Amino acid sequence: MKVTVFMIIVGIIFLCIFVGLLTLIVRALLKYIHSKDVRQEKSVVRKSLGEALKVHRTQCKMTQEFVAETIGVSRQAVSKWENGVSHS
Missing domain, CATH: 1.20.5 (Single alpha-helices involved in coiled-coils or other helix-helix interfaces)
Structure with a gap:
């Protein structure tokens, strides 16, 4: 039992x-x-921030390599940011 x-x-x-x-x-x-809408919104924000970075960088006549060395990241990271590819 x-x-x-x-x-x-x-x-x-x-x-x-x-x-x-x-x-x-x-x-x-x-x-x-x-959360699909949130993920899409983050993608748009990432893209627009990257575009702003690229516009500012080119207006100041800076290369991706110069920006990367200045802030301590790789040139590829700057390229990914500008193209909205980075997932961080």
Whole structure:
């Protein structure tokens, strides 16, 4: 009798844990699905900031290499920023 009661309690605990994890997974998926607009907006902002960087850099007659060395990054990083490719 004690073993079956113990097994029922353990089963209920595992069921609660499973339902809790399933709930968290569903909520995370819903949040990801609804974040599409935010991801697109970040992409637009990244692109516009890169364009502003490029315009300012060219107006000041600076090379990507000069900007990169000045701020301590690679020239490729500056290029990615200007083209809106960087994911950081």
